[in-house]
Amino acid sequence: MELASLEKQLSFLREIDRLKSVVRQSPLLDKSRKENSAEHSWHLAMYALVLSEYACGPVNANRVIQMLLLHDIVEIDVGDFPIHGGSSAQAQAEQEASAALRLFGLLPQPQGDQFLTLWQEFERAETEDAKFAKALDRFQPLLINIFAGGGTWTESGVSLEQVLSRYGPVIKRGAPLLWTVCEQWVTQHFAPRAAST
């Protein structure tokens, strides 16, 4: 019985190796290549470990870390939906929900349901933990764009107003102090371009 359970767990751990091949829009900071979703998930978990003191409300950093480790696994089936890609939020949510059922369904019960519930909590973004996790998931790519001198904003011709509206509400809701700092960086980043138009 225990071995049948272990077999399912190893099938899941084997399947999620594929997250290392899901390529995101954001580059590494040295711009040598695009980031993949597995290493992005590691980096985000480190963000949660380091920055939990900036959460808006009281959070359990370990639950936030668990959420962030899991949050992109659905991309194995549906790929990464870029923030500046203009895809339908409804269609994306439906595809990701099916992927979550299939992937977490590889695990034995009750473990599979526990992971699914945690992933759904992240997606709903109603609890303090989930709001903070979502804020970090916006904060990390924003930082990459700042540090990499524009990154996906330059590539996609994104404006100051679009950056403020696409990143701002989510970061501000989960980590207001981090948003205060972001606002300064973003405004500085767009300042020369704004002045020249």
Place this chain on the structure above:
Amino acid sequence: MELASLEKQLSFLREIDRLKSVVRQSPLLDKSRKENSAEHSWHLAMYALVLSEYACGPVNANRVIQMLLLHDIVEIDVGDFPIHGGSSAQAQAEQEASAALRLFGLLPQPQGDQFLTLWQEFERAETEDAKFAKALDRFQPLLINIFAGGGTWTESGVSLEQVLSRYGPVIKRGAPLLWTVCEQWVTQHFAPRAAST
């Protein structure tokens, strides 16, 4: 004061982006390329989240996850020391200890010391949490070699006895049931070659 602290934390999070460029010996399961240490750390954290019931003693899965998120960060300065590379354990330990001081030293206090202490606990492998974390750090590459039909074992001409001695004690100490399963796989993997010699 808080902003100076945040600045240090962001410097650290920026610096550790480089772990995504540290290439390990093990391939991805689809053999498309070698694994890097950042995505390896994510995968190991997932192993801890999924498999903590197989730990030898009572463990705190969240501490194990934190250890595994941090455990390879020293490789940013010193690179990955392959298990079959024959490097001096003493020289490796000294280089890694210096790297840990520099990298975790980028963080504000007491956070930097907390991370350093957790990393040292992992390295010493004396607590139940650290023994289990070390076991997973051996178990994951062993699984890759089994699933990938040999991987680094074939490349490096590693024998059955070498696999048993290099992986066995560490996995058995931290997760005995996982080692029982490994032993069967490893023996099966080497069986045809053993029979032909």
